[in-house]
Amino acid sequence: MNALEIAADVRAGELSAVAAVDDALEAIARRNEELNVFVHVDREGARARAAEIDERVARGEDPGPLAGVPVGLKDNLCQTGVPTTCGSRILAGWRPPYSATAVERLLGAGAIPVGKTNMDEFAMGSSTETSAYGPTRNPVAPDRVPGGSSGGSAAAVAAAMVPVALGSDTGGSIRQPAALCGLVGIKPTYGLVSRYGLVAFASSLDQIGPLARTVAEAATCLEVIAGHDPRDSTSLPEPAPDLRGHLDDGVAGRRVGLIRELVEGADPEVVAATRAAADALSAAGARVIELSIPELRLGLSAYYLIAPAEASSNLARYDGVRYGLRVDADDVTAMNVATRTAGFGAEVKRRIMLGTYALSAGYYDAYYGQALKVRTVMIEAFARAYEQVDTLLGATAPTEAFALGAKVADPMAMYLSDVFTIPTNLSGHAAISVPFGRGATGLPLGVQLLGPARSETRLVSAAAVLEAGREEA
Amino acid sequence: MSDLTRDEVAHVAHLARLRLSDEELDRFTGQLAQVLDHANDLRALDLSNVAPTAHPVDLGTVLRRDEVSAGLGRDAVLASAPAAEDGRFAVPRVLGDEP
Amino acid sequence: MRDGWEMVIGLEVHTELLTASKLFCGCANAFGAEPNTQVCPVCLGLPGSLPVLNERAVELAVAIGLALHCTVAPSTFHRKNYFYPDMPKDFQISQYDLPINAGGYLDLSDGTRVTIERAHLEEDTGKSTHLGGTGRLHDAERSLVDYNRAGVPLVEIVSGPDIRSPEQARRYAAELRAVLVATGASDGRMEEGSMRVDANVSVRRPGEPLGTRCEIKNLNSLRSLQRAVAYEADRQVALLEDGGRVRQETRHWDDGLGQTSTMRVKEEAEDYRYFREPDLTELVPSEAMVARVRAALGPMPAERRAALTALLGDAEATGDVLDTVIQGGLDAFVRAAIEEGIDAGLALARAANELGDAQGAGRLDVPAFVEVLARESAGRLSATQAKTVLGDLARAGGTADDAIAARGFVPMSSEALGAVVATVIGEHPGEWSRYVAGEDKLAQFFIGHVMKATHGQANGQAVVAELETRR
Incomplete structure (x- = not known):
C-alpha cells in the first residue's frame, strides 16, 4: 500500500495504524530470513506507537502527513533505545541515548519506524555485502545485490515491507540501490536534511534522503525530514521546501542537458534507457541538448581520497573506551588496536588506511589537498553547465543489479559502480534517481536528474514526468 | 604505478590503530596502490591557482547562544560503557602522557 | 645561567x-x-x-x-x-x-x-x-x-x-x-x-x-x-x-x-x-x-600600571611590588588610599604583602582598606594589628570598625605602654646600658620584646618615644 494512501486512511479513521504496522511486520516476517533486509525489528515499539496514533485519531487529532506509515531506517540513523550498528561488529549492541533529527521529524509527522535496515559497514560499499550481518538480497532477483550502501532500505521498499525508508547518500548510496531495486531515491542538497544523529561516514558528503516506490511518496517524506536544524551547523537556514505542490509542474520550456560523462562506459541498455528518458522529457516539452562536462571524470579519484580521509577521522572514536565493542588488552593502546582490528571489516579498514595515508605528513598536498582543488574544479564545471541548462540527465548506475559476490574481491570494480553518482556529492547538489527502462536480464534501471543546490522542486516535477513516461512506455 | 610501499602501509596501520597480518599487509598494499594509481590522474593536473573546497556549502559563521541545556544522565552515559568504575569509564593502563 | x-x-x-x-x-x-x-x-x-x-x-x-x-x-x-x-x-x-x-x-x-x-x-x-x-x-x-x-x-x-x-x-x-x-x-x-x-x-x-x-x-x-x-x-x-x-x-x-x-x-x-x-x-x-x-573591555594591566605610576610620582615601589598590585587587581585600593592622604609606600606594601599573591582582596572593599590604613597611620592600630584586620576583612568582609572591634584592638594608653617598657628595660639591663651609651640599633630589640609582651598591640613609634624619655 502506498504511504500517502495509508496516511490518508489513518487520518480519516478508515484504517488503523496498528493494522498498517502489523501488515508491515507480517511482510517482514515473510521474507526477512530470505533477503536479510532488517537487522533489527522493533515490533513492540512500533505497535505501541501505532496504538498511540490510533488514540490520537480517535480523539480527533491529526497525527501528521505520514500518520500510521511504517518506515524503515537505515542502521546508521540513531533512534533512542533502538540498536544502531551501522552494519558493523564494532557497534554491536549499542543503543543510542538520543534520536536523529530526521527520525524525530518522521515521528512528529506520525510515521512509525519499524526497524533498522541492513547496510554496507559504515556505508562503505555499493552492494550491502560489506555488512557484518551478512549481505542483503535484491527482492527483484534474490541472486543479485540490491546495491548499496542503503541496500537494506531499498530492499525493504522493493519487497513491500514498508512503503518508504530513509537512507544516506555519500557517493550514491541512496540513488544506486534505488536504481537497482526499481525505486525512486533522492539525494537532497547538502544541508537540506539535518545530519544530526546520522552516524558520520564522510561529513562533507553525507546526506539523508528517502527511498520510495513513487516520486510523490519520496517527495512527501523529504518534506517532512527537511528544514533547518540548529543542532547541525551545516544545516541550510531555510524551512523545508514545498515539493508536493510542484509534482505536477511538468517540464515544458525546461532546458535539460544529457551529460555524456554520466552515461559513458555504461551497459548499452543503460545508455538506451537514459536516451529514452531524454525523449520522454522532450515529449513533455523540455528542450534537451547533449552536453559534455569532462571534469566529472575526475570525481571518482577525488571522492576516493576525500571520503576516506574524513572517514579515517570520523571512525577514530570506535576505540573501545566509551561504547560498542572492546577487546581487552594490557594497555589502552593495545586495547584500541585489538578492538579496531576485530571490530572493523576489510572494506572499512581499507578506507581508513587510504584516508589516513592521504592526510599524513608528506602526502597531504599530493592527495587530499589536490582532491579538494579538484572539487573546486568540478563545482565550477557544474556551474558552467547550469548556465546553459536547468537540469542534468544521466544514468544512475552503469549496470543493472549484479550478482552477489561478483565484485567483492575487486574493490576498484566496486568503486566504479558509483562513478555517475559521486559528482553530485562532491558539489553538494541535489539529485533524484527514477526507475526507467530495463537491463539485459530484465532488471530495473534508473536514470538520474541532477540540479544545483536547492533545486529539489524542479527535480521532483521532472521526475514525475519520467515516472508518467515510464508507465506509458 | 604508485610508489606505495609495504612499510608505509604498516606505518599507516599503526597511525590508524589497526593490526594487519602479513597476508593483509600484502593485499592492502596492492589494493591501496590501485586506488592511488587512479589518484595519480589528479596529481598530474596543474591546479596551483585553484582554491581548495573543503566544504560544499558556504553558510557563513554559525553560532549558538551560550545557554546551558540538560545533558544525559550519568546512568545513560555509562550504560553503554564496556567497563565503568566509580562513575567513570575504566580503561587499561595508559602508557605515556597526552601529546 | x-x-x-x-x-x-x-x-x-x-x-x-x-x-x-x-x-x-x-x-x-x-x-x-x-x-x-x-x-x-x-x-x-x-x-x-x-x-x-x-x-x-x-x-x-x-x-x-x-x-x-x-x-x-x-x-x-x-x-x-x-x-x-x-x-x-x-x-x-x-x-x-x-x-x-x-x-x-x-x-x-x-x-x-x-x-x-x-x-x-x-x-x-x-x-x-x-x-x-x-x-x-x-x-x-x-x-x-x-x-x-x-x-x-x-x-x-x-x-x-x-x-x-x-x-x-x-x-x-x-x-x-x-x-x-x-x-x-x-x-x-x-x-x-x-x-x-x-x-x-x-x-x-x-x-x-x-x-x-x-x-x-x-x-x-x-x-x-x-x-x-x-x-x-x-x-x-x-x-x-x-x-x-x-x-x-x-x-x-x-x-x-x-x-x-x-x-x-x-x-x-x-x-x-x-x-x-x-x-x-x-x-x-x-x-x-x-x-x-x-x-566592553576595561583597562588592561599595562594601562593601570601607568596610571598608578603617574599617581606615585617618584618611584616609590619596585617593579615587583607594583606588578603584584597591578596583577592582583589591587590598584584601585592603593589609589583610594593615596587619595585619602595615606603614605603611598604604606599603601603599596599593605596591598602587595597582605592582599597580593597569597589570597587577593577577597571580600575586602576599598573603603574598609582605606579606613584600616588611616587608623594605622594615625597610630591607632599597630602594624601587626592592621595586617591582622586586613586578613580578617579579606576573608569575611564587613566594615573596618566591626573587624577591629571583633578583635578587641583598642589603642594602648601611654601609661600601660610605659609600664610594659619599664618592665622590659628591667629585664635586660645589659642591652639597656649599651642603648643608653648610644647603640641606637638596639631600639629594635626592645620593640621586639614589647611587641611580644603586648601580643603586637603596641605601636612601634610609641615604644621608641617611651625608650627615649627613659634614655
Whole structure:
C-alpha cells in the first residue's frame, strides 16, 4: 500500500495504524530470513506507537502527513533505545541515548519506524555485502545485490515491507540501490536534511534522503525530514521546501542537458534507457541538448581520497573506551588496536588506511589537498553547465543489479559502480534517481536528474514526468 | 604505478590503530596502490591557482547562544560503557602522557 | 645561567574560558561536579553527534585577542587527529593555519615586549585518574575517565621565543594571567588547571641560531615555571658543555624533586593529520561583535600600571611590588588610599604583602582598606594589628570598625605602654646600658620584646618615644 494512501486512511479513521504496522511486520516476517533486509525489528515499539496514533485519531487529532506509515531506517540513523550498528561488529549492541533529527521529524509527522535496515559497514560499499550481518538480497532477483550502501532500505521498499525508508547518500548510496531495486531515491542538497544523529561516514558528503516506490511518496517524506536544524551547523537556514505542490509542474520550456560523462562506459541498455528518458522529457516539452562536462571524470579519484580521509577521522572514536565493542588488552593502546582490528571489516579498514595515508605528513598536498582543488574544479564545471541548462540527465548506475559476490574481491570494480553518482556529492547538489527502462536480464534501471543546490522542486516535477513516461512506455 | 610501499602501509596501520597480518599487509598494499594509481590522474593536473573546497556549502559563521541545556544522565552515559568504575569509564593502563 | 650562554624561552598558555556552557554543546562548563554528569552526545563524541559553536566563547577569544593587540581575523577549525582515552572523538577540534587571533604582543613591566604568535580557540579534553596496581610494576594498573571537562572552551596563547630568563618567564605568565582575568575570559587559577603553562626552552651561544628545544609540562604554579625553566636551561648547558646534544623531547617537571625528566622523545614530527573540520563552518567574527567586545573591555594591566605610576610620582615601589598590585587587581585600593592622604609606600606594601599573591582582596572593599590604613597611620592600630584586620576583612568582609572591634584592638594608653617598657628595660639591663651609651640599633630589640609582651598591640613609634624619655 502506498504511504500517502495509508496516511490518508489513518487520518480519516478508515484504517488503523496498528493494522498498517502489523501488515508491515507480517511482510517482514515473510521474507526477512530470505533477503536479510532488517537487522533489527522493533515490533513492540512500533505497535505501541501505532496504538498511540490510533488514540490520537480517535480523539480527533491529526497525527501528521505520514500518520500510521511504517518506515524503515537505515542502521546508521540513531533512534533512542533502538540498536544502531551501522552494519558493523564494532557497534554491536549499542543503543543510542538520543534520536536523529530526521527520525524525530518522521515521528512528529506520525510515521512509525519499524526497524533498522541492513547496510554496507559504515556505508562503505555499493552492494550491502560489506555488512557484518551478512549481505542483503535484491527482492527483484534474490541472486543479485540490491546495491548499496542503503541496500537494506531499498530492499525493504522493493519487497513491500514498508512503503518508504530513509537512507544516506555519500557517493550514491541512496540513488544506486534505488536504481537497482526499481525505486525512486533522492539525494537532497547538502544541508537540506539535518545530519544530526546520522552516524558520520564522510561529513562533507553525507546526506539523508528517502527511498520510495513513487516520486510523490519520496517527495512527501523529504518534506517532512527537511528544514533547518540548529543542532547541525551545516544545516541550510531555510524551512523545508514545498515539493508536493510542484509534482505536477511538468517540464515544458525546461532546458535539460544529457551529460555524456554520466552515461559513458555504461551497459548499452543503460545508455538506451537514459536516451529514452531524454525523449520522454522532450515529449513533455523540455528542450534537451547533449552536453559534455569532462571534469566529472575526475570525481571518482577525488571522492576516493576525500571520503576516506574524513572517514579515517570520523571512525577514530570506535576505540573501545566509551561504547560498542572492546577487546581487552594490557594497555589502552593495545586495547584500541585489538578492538579496531576485530571490530572493523576489510572494506572499512581499507578506507581508513587510504584516508589516513592521504592526510599524513608528506602526502597531504599530493592527495587530499589536490582532491579538494579538484572539487573546486568540478563545482565550477557544474556551474558552467547550469548556465546553459536547468537540469542534468544521466544514468544512475552503469549496470543493472549484479550478482552477489561478483565484485567483492575487486574493490576498484566496486568503486566504479558509483562513478555517475559521486559528482553530485562532491558539489553538494541535489539529485533524484527514477526507475526507467530495463537491463539485459530484465532488471530495473534508473536514470538520474541532477540540479544545483536547492533545486529539489524542479527535480521532483521532472521526475514525475519520467515516472508518467515510464508507465506509458 | 604508485610508489606505495609495504612499510608505509604498516606505518599507516599503526597511525590508524589497526593490526594487519602479513597476508593483509600484502593485499592492502596492492589494493591501496590501485586506488592511488587512479589518484595519480589528479596529481598530474596543474591546479596551483585553484582554491581548495573543503566544504560544499558556504553558510557563513554559525553560532549558538551560550545557554546551558540538560545533558544525559550519568546512568545513560555509562550504560553503554564496556567497563565503568566509580562513575567513570575504566580503561587499561595508559602508557605515556597526552601529546 | 653560566657565562657565555643565552636561554630562549617561549610559552604556550592554555586558558579555560568563563562561559556558561561548553564550546560545542549546551553542557555546563563548571569545575568540580560529580564525574560524567556534565556530558551529552556531543561532548561524549557519540556517533552521529555534531558540534555547534558557542558565541560567548568566540567573544571571549576576541577579547583576549584585542587585549593582546592581535589581529582578529577570519578563521577556520581543524581536526587534530590522535588517539587518547581523554579525547572522546580521538581528535581535537582546534584551529590550525587560520587562528582567530594572530600577531600581537604583551609588554612586561621590565620593558620587554613579548610577541604573541597566535591565540586560538580549541576544546579541552576529559580527565583521567591513573590508579596504581598492587605494588608490582605494570600490574593491575588502570585509568578512570571523566568527560565533564571534555569540550570546555580553551584559548591557547602562543608566545614568540622572546623570553630570556626564568624570572622573565614568570613575569610574562603573571602579566598574561592578569590580562586574562581583566578581560573576564578566565579566572586564571593555575591550581585548578583553568590556566595551564607549557614552556619551550632552548639554549645557545649569543648570536648563534636557535638550539634544540625541549617542551616542559606539568607547571602548576608560577613558581614551578620559574624553577623548571632554570633547571632545564642548566641541564641543557651542562649537556652541551660536556660535548653532548640536546634531544628534542617533551619533559615532565617534578616539583618535589625539583627536576625535569623525559616524558616522550620526539623522534619524528607528530603526524596529527590536520584537516578542516567538516562539521563546522568558517568563523568570521563580525565587525559588530568585535566592536561590542572592544567597547566592553576595561583597562588592561599595562594601562593601570601607568596610571598608578603617574599617581606615585617618584618611584616609590619596585617593579615587583607594583606588578603584584597591578596583577592582583589591587590598584584601585592603593589609589583610594593615596587619595585619602595615606603614605603611598604604606599603601603599596599593605596591598602587595597582605592582599597580593597569597589570597587577593577577597571580600575586602576599598573603603574598609582605606579606613584600616588611616587608623594605622594615625597610630591607632599597630602594624601587626592592621595586617591582622586586613586578613580578617579579606576573608569575611564587613566594615573596618566591626573587624577591629571583633578583635578587641583598642589603642594602648601611654601609661600601660610605659609600664610594659619599664618592665622590659628591667629585664635586660645589659642591652639597656649599651642603648643608653648610644647603640641606637638596639631600639629594635626592645620593640621586639614589647611587641611580644603586648601580643603586637603596641605601636612601634610609641615604644621608641617611651625608650627615649627613659634614655
